[in-house]
Amino acid sequence: MPRVKSTTEPALALAPGSSGCWLMKSEPDEFSIDDLERRGTEPWSGVRNYQARNFMRDAMQLGDRILFYHSSCAAPGVVGIARVASPPRPDPTQFDPKSAYHDPKSTRESPRWILVDVAFERRLRRPVSLTEIRRHAANLAGLALLNPGNRLSVMPVEPAHFDLIVSLEDL
DSSP: OOOOOOOOSOOOOOOTTOOSEEEEEEOTTTSOHHHHHHHSEEEOOOOOOHHHHHIIIIIOOTTOEEEEEEOSSSSOEEEEEEEEOSOOEEOGGGGOTTSTTOOTTOOSSSOSOEEOEEEEEEEEEEEEEHHHHHHTGGGSTTOGGGSTTOOOSEEEOOHHHHHHHHHGGGO
């Protein structure tokens, strides 16, 4: 097992239910780590799963760390690190009839969907594939990514799991 690197980052005050660490999935054909690096900060719009929405709305905090994960591609895995860069706010795509993410039942007075801004921190030196992460399952007990059938695009990650996954970039 790789050693988990110690971090010199200050501990963040966490909201109830927040781990301070997250994994956010994106299909690289839709929005990749390259896109996030180029833009710097991007609204994480289009989330239409209630559990993922609730994580963003109720538990994510400004400054929380994010594992940026490429999904639905030839080699799914963690490719970079980002941070939560804004408080949650209504996702404007829900109100736009021309958007693929339009929700006619959502109103500006009572929005159903929210987003947070995500800021690029860095690329991993090399992608850490899902296959590689699975090889460390014994040390990643409880990691939602490893649950069969898990399709959430936003999920909490324990800080020790975050650090272990990042440490795999050096193997």
